[in-house]
Amino acid sequence: MSGRPEEGLYGNVESQSSTVSQGGRRRTRSEFEGDTDYSSNTRIRLEGMYRPQWTMSSTVEDILLEGSNNRTEMRLNDFLRSNLGEEWVVERNGNVTMGNFVQNPETFIKKKGLLRTIKALPSYQVLEAINKLHHEGVVSLGQWKVFKSKNTVTTLAKGKLNAARTEVQKQEKARREEEKARREEEKARREEEKARREEERARREEQERARRDQQQINFNLSLSIEDAIFQGRARVHKMKLNDFLMRELGGRGVADTNRSVLLEEFFKDPAMYIHDAEVLNEIKKTDAYLSIEGVVREEMDKGEDVRKLKQAGVFNLQKWSEATAQVKESVHEITKSFLDAALQEANKPTTTVVSIKMEGCYDSVYNASWSHVVEVPGGEGTGMEAEEGKPKQQWTYKKVGRTLERDDAAQQSGEVPPRLMVLASDKGWPYSWNVPAWGWQ
Template identity: 60%
Template sequence: MSGRPEEGLYGNVESQSSNVSQGDRRRARSEFEGSTDYSSATRIRLEEMHRPQWTMSSTVEDILLEGSTNRADMKLNDFLRSNWGEEWVVERNGNVTMENFVQNPETFIKKKGLLHTITTSPSYRELEAINKLHHEGVFFLRQWREYEGKDTLTTLAKGKLNGVLTEIEIEASREAVEIAKREKEKLIREAEARVKQEAEERVKRREAEMKFTMSTNIEDVLFQGGVRVKDIKLNDFLLLEMEGSGIVDTNRDVSLEEFFNEPARYIPDAEVLKGMKTTVRYLKMGRAVMKEVDMEKDVRMLHEKGVVSLEQWRDYEGKDTVSPLVKGTLDAALSRVQTSTSVVKSTVLKGYYESVYNASWHHVVEIPGGEGTVMKVREGEPPQSWTYKKVGGTREEDDGVQQSGAERLRLMVLAWDDGWPYTMNGPHRAGNDLCVNCEVERVWRIVKRGSALTVRPTLSPSDVC
């Protein structure tokens, strides 16, 4: 026996043609692989790109046949030809589909040697496994996962299906870990944002401490207008301060006030809770929460007594009925307000208003026609101020409008007999008089018209008397 089928042999010409063709293909593939400069890593990436992406909805048939042309629809002779070559094809029953053949192979192949060769081949065993699974209602990988007859299949078929199943489960587990990691990072970012916001509010509260007035609400004084520690969510506290230990989804909306009243209710794991209670962060937060709760009790009591503002606290006779902490905080705020009020009053010096309202104008004029320069001081504002003409993007004094022989305005002076109660003119040694010359007024007019950004005033200390 040559090992070849005894029935239906075809000639050698076609067989040789087939072999040459296959050899050419192998040689061409070898030459291609040898001529490419792809690295191993590149080839691996390309293989991964073309590797089937199995899911739990993939069919057992696609997995076992590795996504190739449906072998079940293949004719018997095509199956024989693809596995053993042209010389193995049969004359009789060669057109029967493999789907029908695998159900009762003895009906189509009578020769035991040939039948044994076919039925023991890996390709046939896969078709046999598919046929068996279909008859038992297993069509998809998710059904294979629950299938209890796995051991009735060949090692190869079972290994393929289990391998794909394991790969999918590992990938799903990896994705679950990544999702959990991203979710935790998101929670941390959100919690950090809330904590940052609370920190900014605390800074604002500290800045506002010195802005208390007699009408400030006592609640704002005690809690400084910010988010209460007791209202922080339990999961935020556990995430930021306890590294996520003890976090439970159902505790998402539980406040720290509720938690510290009944810790065991929200963290049932006694060992985890015991570990928390020994940490400084837990003890510190617990004290802060209880402090706020006690202060709120005093605030409610004061509200019931009609004490809402610092002014009402000042006149309240039952100060000793509240806790020392509340009393001390309110007394300190009241003292700051009273001190700042007295400072403001003391800084309003006498004569400020009068020095401006009762100030008087004088002006200095140049008398033309005499020998040398003759200057005279006149009372009041000048009848005519300086005039200007537009030159480019600025303005300059216009001497052309002056009448011949007329007095020329040189200086305007604003004075207060008792002296100015500030030292604005001190650096220029102007004494108690505020002097305005032509250049000062020119610049002032430019600024007043909104042109200050387009000009460069040439005013210097020497321009002011």
């Protein structure tokens, strides 16, 4: 401390304020702004690494002071010593903090020249901006975003706050884009899963249809060996490799060059179609691969046996039953077992089909019975008598023009002609079953 009175300090301020020593300036940057021996590129890189992650809730004080809040608590004399040199320190201001100083600088520094020098310092402008914004009710970066009087703040402070706002907006935009990409990826995954489920459902339906077709196979001696061996099952060896990889393994190993490759070709030499040995080994360990490999190889063996049998003249079960032992031994055991089982089924006696007896309403029609009414002559007039069955002498009609008339001349002599014929059912006619005792429903 110089010990000089304040007047002596201020007396030379007009001339000295513009000629502050370069050493003091360097010390200001070194002590207050934290200069290091790093190169500018290294410093920029380190600043990027340790730059605080601001949000719209961050305070303008934290942003302008770059996370350090000790400047407002700094003593005025320490500020002057760090920025202007020891000779500018005033003893009576030893307890004045910078937070108090920026609220009313003229109370502590009387000379305008020195005040201009202090107010021109970037470190002071930051503190002044914080004080002004707090008075305006601007505490957070979000409030700064909607603050309409930004031009009333110093260029330095405004630049820092705008840069922080831009950085936050970029981060928010990046987060939105990342979230959008995540949602789109999730949507694509759901659609892929839905498509896989649809394919699986279609495959199960195809298998069920094949199973029903198999059950409906009419095993007889004329049945072809293909039908006897495959029995209507869906064959997977004609499936395309890429379709299998997409459906069962999520697309792992798919290649554009394999668009037309069938599974039967793939299993002959898998490494020819999937060149990445690591990927191929991972695929070979999956249950889907192991399961379908067995099915495809079995179908390939059966197909080879069909060709052999046809070359030997065996086209159906009849020919299989007549084939020599040498021909039968030339095929795989599974093929032989299918053909033997089909032949055994074909040789079973034909089952007698029992006629179906219709129950319910039709029963009343099929079991209906006839009755008729005839005249019975008597002393006191003509009587009527009901008899079962059809009458021996039924009505006979003849064509007269466009109509039919009863031909009484065709009646047999001695037979009593019927007056009424009735077809009745003990169970009642179907239409009457819903008729209540006192009328229609």
